[in-house]
Each structure stands twice: as C-alpha cells, then as structure tokens.
Amino acid sequence: MSVSSLALAQTLLNGALLGCLFGSIALGLSVKWGHLGVADFFHLSLTLLGAYLTYSLVTEQLWDPLLTLLVTVPVFFVVGVAVQWLFLVLRAEPFTTLLITFALFIVTESVASMVWSPDLLNLRPRLSDGFTTSLRFPEPLPQLAVQPVDLLALVCAVLMVGVSAWALRRTRAGRAVQAMRQDADIARTLGVRVVPITLAVSGLAASSAAVAGMVVSLRMPLSPTLPLQWIGIVVVATMLGGLGRPLGALVAAVVLMMIQNAWSLWFPPQWAPAVTFGVLFLFLAAQPVRRFVSEATASRRLA
Amino acid sequence: MSLLRCTGVTKRFGGVAALSSVDLAVSEGEIVGLVGPNGSGKTTLLSTIAGSLPVSGGRVEFAGKDLTRTPPHQRAQAGIARTFQVPRPLGSFTVAENVATASMFGRHRTGRVEAIDRAHEVLEEVGLAAHAGAQVGALTLHERKFLEIARAIALDPQLILLDEVLGGLNPSEVAMGLDLISSLRDRGMAVVYIEHNVRAVSSIADRMYVLNQGRNLADGTPTDVLDDARVVEAYLGGPVDA
Amino acid sequence: MLTTSLPRLRGLAATACAALVLSACGGVVDDEGDDNDAAADLPDAELVAPVAGMTCDEGATPTGEPIVVGGSLSLTGPLAPTATLHNAVAGLVTDWVNDCGGLDGRPLEWRVLDDQSTPGTVTSNYERLIGDGVDFVMGPYGGAATLAGAGPVSRAGYAYPTATNGAPDKLIGENHFPAWQIGGGVDDPARMFDAQADAVVAALESSGNPPSTAFFATAKFPTTLSYRGAVVEALEEAGTEITGDLEYDLGTTDFSSIALRIQTADPDLVYVGGLGADITNLYQAFDGIGYEPRSIYVALPAPPAVADLGDKAEGMMISSIYEHHEPLGGSPVAQYFAKSYSEVAEEEGVFPLVETQAAAGLAAWQILLTGILEAGADNAAVIEWLNANEVETVVGTLNFDGYNNYGADINRVAQVQDGTRVLVWPEDVSGAEIDYNP
Numbered sequence: 001m002s003v004s005s006l007a008l009a010q011t012l013l014n015g016a017l018l019g020c021l022f023g024s025i026a027l028g029l030s031v032k033w034g035h036l037g038v039a040d041f042f043h044l045s046l047t048l049l050g051a052y053l054t055y056s057l058v059t060e061q062l063w064d065p066l067l068t069l070l071v072t073v074p075v076f077f078v079v080g081v082a083v084q085w086l087f088l089v090l091r092a093e094p095f096t097t098l099l100i101t102f103a104l105f106i107v108t109e110s111v112a113s114m115v116w117s118p119d120l121l122n123l124r125p126r127l128s129d130g131f132t133t134s135l136r137f138p139e140p141l142p143q144l145a146v147q148p149v150d151l152l153a154l155v156c157a158v159l160m161v162g163v164s165a166w167a168l169r170r171t172r173a174g175r176a177v178q179a180m181r182q183d184a185d186i187a188r189t190l191g192v193r194v195v196p197i198t199l200a201v202s203g204l205a206a207s208s209a210a211v212a213g214m215v216v217s218l219r220m221p222l223s224p225t226l227p228l229q230w231i232g233i234v235v236v237a238t239m240l241g242g243l244g245r246p247l248g249a250l251v252a253a254v255v256l257m258m259i260q261n262a263w264s265l266w267f268p269p270q271w272a273p274a275v276t277f278g279v280l281f282l283f284l285a286a287q288p289v290r291r292f293v294s295e296a297t298a299s300r301r302l303a
Numbered sequence: 304m305s306l307l308r309c310t311g312v313t314k315r316f317g318g319v320a321a322l323s324s325v326d327l328a329v330s331e332g333e334i335v336g337l338v339g340p341n342g343s344g345k346t347t348l349l350s351t352i353a354g355s356l357p358v359s360g361g362r363v364e365f366a367g368k369d370l371t372r373t374p375p376h377q378r379a380q381a382g383i384a385r386t387f388q389v390p391r392p393l394g395s396f397t398v399a400e401n402v403a404t405a406s407m408f409g410r411h412r413t414g415r416v417e418a419i420d421r422a423h424e425v426l427e428e429v430g431l432a433a434h435a436g437a438q439v440g441a442l443t444l445h446e447r448k449f450l451e452i453a454r455a456i457a458l459d460p461q462l463i464l465l466d467e468v469l470g471g472l473n474p475s476e477v478a479m480g481l482d483l484i485s486s487l488r489d490r491g492m493a494v495v496y497i498e499h500n501v502r503a504v505s506s507i508a509d510r511m512y513v514l515n516q517g518r519n520l521a522d523g524t525p526t527d528v529l530d531d532a533r534v535v536e537a538y539l540g541g542p543v544d545a
Numbered sequence: 546m547l548t549t550s551l552p553r554l555r556g557l558a559a560t561a562c563a564a565l566v567l568s569a570c571g572g573v574v575d576d577e578g579d580d581n582d583a584a585a586d587l588p589d590a591e592l593v594a595p596v597a598g599m600t601c602d603e604g605a606t607p608t609g610e611p612i613v614v615g616g617s618l619s620l621t622g623p624l625a626p627t628a629t630l631h632n633a634v635a636g637l638v639t640d641w642v643n644d645c646g647g648l649d650g651r652p653l654e655w656r657v658l659d660d661q662s663t664p665g666t667v668t669s670n671y672e673r674l675i676g677d678g679v680d681f682v683m684g685p686y687g688g689a690a691t692l693a694g695a696g697p698v699s700r701a702g703y704a705y706p707t708a709t710n711g712a713p714d715k716l717i718g719e720n721h722f723p724a725w726q727i728g729g730g731v732d733d734p735a736r737m738f739d740a741q742a743d744a745v746v747a748a749l750e751s752s753g754n755p756p757s758t759a760f761f762a763t764a765k766f767p768t769t770l771s772y773r774g775a776v777v778e779a780l781e782e783a784g785t786e787i788t789g790d791l792e793y794d795l796g797t798t799d800f801s802s803i804a805l806r807i808q809t810a811d812p813d814l815v816y817v818g819g820l821g822a823d824i825t826n827l828y829q830a831f832d833g834i835g836y837e838p839r840s841i842y843v844a845l846p847a848p849p850a851v852a853d854l855g856d857k858a859e860g861m862m863i864s865s866i867y868e869h870h871e872p873l874g875g876s877p878v879a880q881y882f883a884k885s886y887s888e889v890a891e892e893e894g895v896f897p898l899v900e901t902q903a904a905a906g907l908a909a910w911q912i913l914l915t916g917i918l919e920a921g922a923d924n925a926a927v928i929e930w931l932n933a934n935e936v937e938t939v940v941g942t943l944n945f946d947g948y949n950n951y952g953a954d955i956n957r958v959a960q961v962q963d964g965t966r967v968l969v970w971p972e973d974v975s976g977a978e979i980d981y982n983p
Contacts, residue, residue, distance in 0.1 A: 007809065011805055014830070014833060015799065109621060113620070117626075117629065117894025118628075118895075119626045119849055119895045120825070120847050120853075122825060124825075124853065132832070134833055134835060145833055145834060145835055147832070170415070172414070172415055182393040188354075188355065189355065189375055189384070189385055190379060191408035191412075192408045221826070221850065225623045229798060261799060264793075268791060269791055269794070272797070272802075273794050
C-alpha cells in the first residue's frame with residue numbers, strides 16, 4: 001500500500017512521543033538495575049499504582065493531574081526507600097531481589113484489582129479539552145498533529161532523564177553512585193556513604209514512577225494487567241540503552257517505538273512487538289563481534 | 304601516644320581463626336612493616352583496620368577514638384586509607400577521576416572541580432600525570448599499583464595501609480615505589496606496609512611486626528626482628544639473606 | 546520533509562506548555578460519568594422468580610442441605626474484568642434464589658475459585674470442586690478456560706453450562722449448555738462463526754446502504770480471529786470490497802500506524818476485531834490524526850470503553866445478544882436483574898449496565914436452575930432434560946439441539962444511538978432500526 005511521507009512523519013512522531021513515556025518508565029528500572037544491581041520489576045507496578053492514584057485523586061478529589069504529583073512523588077519516594085531498606089536488611093543477593101520484586105509485581109496486580117476493580121478505568125473523558133484536543137503543527141506542516149498528553153510525556157521524559165543523566169555525571173552524589181556501582185567495597189574505602197546513597201537512589205527511582213504513572217493515567221485506559229504490556233519494550237529499552245544509562249534507555253525506547261510504528265505502517269502490525277525483541281537479539285548478537293573488534297584494535301595499539 | 308592501636312584483634316571465619324589476639328601500634332609519621340608467611344593474616348589485619356571486615360574480638364583505636372564498630376567509609380573520612388594487593392581501580396572512570404573520587408569523599412570532602420585539581424597534583428607526585436585522562440584499562444601493572452597509592456594519598460589520610468604495592472614490579476620500579484613511600488612519612492603520614500619482599504620493607508621501615516598463623520610472632524626494629532631466631536625459623540626457614 | 550524551523554518548534558512547545566499550565570487551573574471536568582447516571586435511571590423492580598416455572602416465595606427461609614454450585618473464574622489476571630462480572634452475577638443469582646425461598650426450598654450456595662486467568666488452574670479448580678462434592682458446576686469465562694474445565698467436568702458426568710464460550714467449534718459434548726449460542730443454527734463445526742457473521746451482514750443490509758468497502762483490524766486472539774474470518778467471507782459474498790485486513794498484537798497501546806492505514810484506505814466500514822480497551826486506544830489515534838471513521842463495527846469491546854468514548858461512539862455497531870430494552874428487557878425478570886445487577890456491579894467496580902456478558906451470565910444460571918427445577922438435583926437427569934427441552938432465558942428461548950449443543954441463533958447487532966446501546970438486528974428483538982449511511 002502507498003503511504004504518504006506525511007503519514008510516515010506522523011506515525012514516527014507518535015511513536016517517538018509514546019517512546020518518551022516508556023523511556024520515563026525505563027529510567028527507574030535502568031538506574032536501579034545499573035547502579036543498585038536490582039532488576040526491579042516492581043518499578044512497573046509502582047508506575048501503575050501512580051497512575052491509579054492519579055486517577056483516584058483526579059476523579060474523587062477533582063485535583064488537577066499535575067497537582068497530584070505533590071502527593072504521589074513524596075509518597076513514592078518513601079516506598080522506594082522502604083523497598084531498598086528491606087533488601088539491605090535481608091542482605092539480599094541480586095537473584096533474591098529479582099524474586100522479591102517479581103513477587104511484588106504479581107501482588108500489586110491483585111491489589112490493584114481489589115482496590116480499583118479489574119475493569120477499565122479511563123481518565124480521558126474527565127479531562128478538559130486542554131488535555132485532549134490535538135495540537136496542529138504550525139505552517140508549513142499543519143497536517144501533523146500532536147496530543148497535549150504526549151507533549152507532557154515528552155516534557156516529563158526530557159526533564160527527568162536529563163536531570164538524572166546530568167546528576168549522574170556532574171554532581172558529587174552522581175559520582176558516588178557511579179563509584180558504588182563499579183565496586184561498592186572500593187567506594188566505601190574512598191569514603192562514599194553507600195547505604196544512604198542506595199536508599200536515596202531507590203527513592204528517586206520510585207518518585208520517577210509517580211511522574212510516569214501520572215502521564216500513563218492521562219494517556220491510556222488503566223487496567224491492573226497494564227504493566228505486562230509495557231514490560232517488553234521497557235526491559236528491552238533498558239538493556240539496549242545500557243544499564244544505568246537513563247539517556248540511553250530513553251533514546252532506545254524512542255527509537256524502538258518509532259521502528260514499531262514504521263513497521264506497522266507497511267508490514268503486519270502483529271509482529272511489531274517482535275521487532276523490538278529482534279532488535280535486542282541483533283544487539284546481543286553483535287556484542288561478541290564488537291568485543292572482538294575492540295580487542296583487536298587494543299592489541300594492535302599495544303603491539 | 305599511638306596513632307593506631309590494635310589490641311587483641313581476633314577474626315574468625317566460621318571456626319577458623321585468621322587472627323588470634325593480635326596487637327599492633329603505629330605512631331604518627333612512622334613506617335611500620337608488616338611481614339609474615341603466606342596465610343599469616345596480614346591482609347586480614349589490614350581489612351579489620353580499614354573496616355571492611357568486622358572483628359570477632361578486640362579493639363581498633365585510631366587517633367584516640369574507638370573505631371572498632373565504625374563502618375569503612377567513616378574510617379576513610381577519619382583518616383585511614385588503604386590499597387589493595389590486586390589493584391581495584393574503578394573501571395569506567397579515568398585515572399584522574401579515580402583519584403578525584405577519593406578526594407571528593409575523603410577526609411576533607413571537596414567539590415567536584417576542586418577534587419579533579421587535587422587529583423592532578425597527586426598524580427604528578429606519583430608520576431602518573433601523563434596518564435591523568437587515560438582509561439584505567441590502558442595502565443600497566445606498575446601504573447595500576449601507583450594509582451592505588453595515588454588514590455590513598457588523595458584521601459589525605461593520617462594513616463595509609465599498603466598491601467604489597469610493589470609486588471611483581473621490576474627493581475627500578477620497586478626503587479621508585481620505596482622513595483614514594485618514604486616521602487609519605489616525610490609528609491607526616493603513618494604507613495603500615497605489607498610486603499612479601501622483606502628486604503624492601505626492612506630498608507625503609509622504622510619498626511616491623513611479624514605475624515605467624517594469625518598471631519604476633521615478633522616486633523621491633525628491622526635489624527632486631529630479622530635477627531630473631533623465631534622469625535628466621537617460622538617465616539623464612541633459614542637466614543634472611545640466604 | 547521535516548523543514549519546520551527551530552523557532553517555530555519552540556513556539557509550538559511554548560504554546561503547548563502554556564496550554565497545559567492554563568488548563569491546570571481547570572484540568573478536570575466534574576462529571577459523574579454517563580454510565581452511573583444511566584444505572585440510576587433504572588426503575589425499581591419487584592422481586593420475581595428468576596426462572597419460569599419457579600414460584601417466588603418472598604420472605605420464606607430456605608432450609609435443609611444447600612445445593613452447592615462451584616465454578617472457577619479468573620478473578621485476577623487479564624481475564625479478570627469480565628470474569629469479575631460473572632462472579633457478581635453468580636452472587637446475585639444465589640441471593641435472588643434464596644430471597645425467593647430457595648430452590649425447592651433448599652438454599653443455593655455459590656463456591657468460586659480463582660484461576661488467575663491460567664487454563665491449567667481451571668482444570669485443577671474443577672477437579673477440586675468436584676472432589677469436594679459440589680452438586681453442580683458453572684462454567685468459567687473465556688474459550689480456553691472453558692475447554693480446560695470441560696475435561697474434569699465431563700468425566701465426572703456434570704452438566705456444564707457456560708455463559709460466553711468463545712471457542713464454539715471445540716466439541717465438549719451433550720453436557721455442554723452454552724447461553725451465548727454463537728454457533729446457533731450452524732451445522733458445520735468449521736463454520737461456527739457464520740451465524741454471527743450473517744447477523745452483521747444482514748444488519749448492514751437492512752439499512753439499505755450496505756458498505757461498498759471495509760477495512761479489518763483484528764486482535765491476535767482465537768475468538769476475534771475466527772469471527773473476523775467469517776465476517777470477511779460474508780461481506781465479500783455480499784459484494785463488499787475488503788480494502789485492508791490486518792492483525793495486531795494483544796495489548797497494543799499505540800494504534801497510530803493502524804489509524805493511518807485506515808485513514809489512507811478511508812473505507813465505508815471499519816471492522817475492529819478488538820477486545821477490552823483496543824477501541825479506546827484506536828480512537829485516541831484517530832483523534833491524533835483528526836480522522837473520523839465513516840462507520841465502525843467492534844466485535845468485543847469492554848462496555849466501559851464504549852461508554853467512555855461518549856459522543857464519538859455514536860453510531861458504533863457492536864456484536865451483542867442483549868441490550869436492556871423492550872422486548873427482551875421488558876420482562877419482570879430482566880427488570881429485576883438490571884436493577885439488582887447495577888447495585889452489585891457498582892460495589893464490585895464493574896460496568897453497571899446489563900449487556901451481552903451479564904445477560905449471558907444470567908442466562909447460563911437460568912439454564913442450570915431450570916434443569917434442576919424440572920429434573921431434580923441430579924446431573925444426569927438435568928443433562929437429559931435440558932437436551933430434550935427448551936429454556937426461557939433473559940436472552941430468549943434456547944434449545945440445545947445442534948453441534949456442541951448450539952441450538953437457537955441468538956446472534957444480534959447493537960448500535961449506539963443517542964448515547965445508548967440498542968439492538969438493531971434482528972427485527973424481533975430490536976429496539977430501533979439501524980442508522981447506517983456511511
């Protein structure tokens with residue numbers, strides 16, 4: 001079928017913006033996985049809980065969605081600290097933490113079912129037009145449209161990922177986190193206070209889930225099993241982006257969603273999610289080659 | 304008064320005692336050599352002083368304070384630095400960033416930019432200035448060993464614990480290393496120095512301790528210790544210069 | 546292609562941010578939601594016996610050994626939204642029967658086990674229920690679950706009433722009593738979805754303006770795919786040109802590429818073989834590109850997803866067997882059910898209006914209860930009686946004569962008209978004529 005270049009631009013734009021949302025979710029996973037060694041599936045559940053909490057505050061208390069962050073962000077920070085504190089108390093190995101977060105992931109689904117019902121909850125009909133009316137691009141591209149919610153996703157993703165990446169590279173705390181990730185024992189002997197930093201990182205990651213959850217509640221109908229739909233793209237983006245690299249995860253999520261959407265424009269859409277895993281497979285398959293090449297260059301340099 | 308005083312330090316791994324009631328005292332600005340056969344507990348003792356291993360019994364006092372239960376990062380901030388026998392640089396940092404990390408979180412907790420400046424000074428001192436921007440993976444063994452020392456210096460400690468920092472190096476590198484260690488004493492730092500190469504240690508140590516099977520065997524000036532019949536018997540199985 | 550200058554983009558971003566900040570002062574519409582209002586409009590209804598041939602002895606306390614009906618339902622997991630609804634119906638019917646003095650004076654008891662949307666657990670749940678000695682069983686929700694439960698239930702010689710078994714072609718046997726007679730009137734096991742497809746085409750043709758082009762977008766799910774296949778054939782036979790036919794993965798959230806492909810084809814009819822929230826996400830993609838489909842047919846949407854679309858759902862057609870209006874909705878049983886269901890559903894947090902799923906849920910219970918009333922509390926007798934007789938249910942008169950016990954054809958088409966779902970085909974049950982002119 002023939003598709004205009006404008007249609008392609010539109011679908012790529014939509015994909016990129018949805019990728020921003022997934023990149024915001026991947027942020028916490030990437031940071032916790034990369035820097036704390038915790039592959040935290042519960043992070044996806046927290047995002048869902050953030051979405052549900054936003055939904056409840058908006059529909060029952062008639063709060064503005066953005067205002068809900070004043071409550072959810074600090075509450076989630078405490079939850080993130082508590083979960084990490086539990087791991088420290090248990091002296092949990094990475095595998096144990098994986099099991100615990102996976103168990104929490106399953107439990108959260110049931111809890112969400114009980115509290116918010118397994119039925120679909122949709123915030124969109126309750127939102128004012130400012131959130132839901134598409135915005136047209138100015139001339140010369142008036143045919144391209146973008147949803148305000150997607151712009152919000154973009155702004156949140158860029159802010160959160162930007163601040164994280166900057167903090168990791170440019171602040172003392174960020175250097176401490178990086179040192180800790182590479183060798184916690186060495187970091188300690190260099191004076192890095194590992195425990196408070198670990199707790200704070202986990203808390204901040206959870207806070208980011210509150211923000212991502214707010215965007216989710218505006219963007220899509222909620223159901224307790226929603227995290228299962230995200231898990232593929234978020235985990236793949238986290239791995240492709242490089243563990244502990246929020247910017248990498250965001251870029252990967254954006255690119256993956258653009259590829260998925262472009263694929264769906266010409267090829268059978270049911271294979272689009274498989275494309276994501278195909279990209280991951282190619283990436284992993286390319287690793288030995290990359291290592292071989294870099295070792296070959298290194299040995300040539302030494303010789 | 305001693306800067307560091309270990310009294311009756313005991314460390315058990317399961318039922319095995321790696322250290323049995325070991326005593327050690329170090330004064331300010333003193334180089335103390337710590338020698339003993341393989342498995343005598345030298346590195347374990349260093350770890351209990353640095354705090355990376357909790358003791359099973361005994362006390363560790365530093366600058367008049369009891370640090371027995373203090374976590375390692377607080378000991379680092381109190382002024383105890385250590386190196387590792389097998390260098391453990393932070394692999395994704397450059398050489399200068401490795402050193403700067405110590406400066407940032409050590410005794411005087413500096414800002415990020417100041418720490419990098421300080422790191423360059425220290426690297427100059429240990430002769431690694433040319434490698435400041437390099438990835439640690441590109442360093443040779445002797446450069447890695449010196450990076451360990453540089454990182455310890457950047458903590459600005461009162462006491463440096465050196466674990467075989469000159470092992471595996473060639474004679475000219477060992478000579479450079481010994482000069483460097485001596486210069487630490489000249490700047491007022493105390494040094495506890497583990498080395499397999501007893502001659503090297505005895506050449507710069509003010510005093511020496513000998514451990515055997517996790518116990519104090521002997522201590523005193525290098526000459527006294529090396530002449531001690533028990534040391535010759537237990538540790539060397541023959542005369543030192545044989 | 547993308548030559549927008551940077552200042553322009555900046556302007557756009559600034560405008561968008563400003564819009565968001567401005568809307569922050571009133572970002573939320575204070576709206577109780579249409580669905581709740583609709584449920585509140587339901588008239589009070591009198592307690593009547595839930596099945597024909599039963600007298601309601603209001604106030605009489607049932608005595609003796611309870612008649613225990615066991616069932617496995619997916620109270621958690623992806624199937625939970627609809628399975629929760631069936632659990633609500635089961636609880637409601639149990640209370641209803643007991644309020645009427647019980648079944649032949651004996652109390653009715655409902656025992657449910659959660660299968661977490663896992664077919665393997667459905668099998669063991671029924672084994673356990675039968676091992677525990679339940680008197681009867683009620684089928685689970687979902688095609689795969691129904692097949693998984695059929696083994697132990699049939700082996701034990703129990704009657705197996707089901708509400709909406711989405712795998713009609715997989716033979717269960719003479720003990721299977723489906724309320725939604727998907728394959729009603731079809732003889733060939735390979736063509737069980739033909740009855741539904743014929744209903745769709747007949748409904749469209751009844752408008753006098755059948756679509757000349759159609760575009761199919763179907764979720765990769767057994768029931769929706771089989772259904773889609775039958776409709777494609779039936780439409781082609783009726784002279785409609787199929788201009789697009791694609792599948793998407795379950796759980797797709799971004800439909801923008803699919804929406805663009807639909808927009809490019811701009812067909813008379815968009816057929817969405819979708820489940821759950823697909824329709825919400827698809828409309829969000831339509832909104833994004835400013836496209837309005839000429840007409841749209843949705844196979845199995847979640848009721849709240851349709852309700853949430855508001856005005857946009859106007860004219861949407863939906864597969865159905867029941868909507869709450871005359872003539873089916875006029876019976877005292879339907880009235881009482883609608884009223885009490887809206888109360889129970891609100892407690893459970895599920896969609897409060899009776900439509901296909903809830904009605905099929907009640908009908909399955911009506912089949913079982915009628916069998917017990919007529920033949921006694923014995924599975925073999927109930928199976929024999931039901932195979933030989935017709936049952937009056939809220940969705941119409943059912944018999945169990947055909948393949949896999951699918952008898953009467955009760956496949957219908959509903960349309961959203963003036964914000965309300967109403968049956969528009971066939972004429973004997975419709976509440977309005979189809980409004981269709983793509």
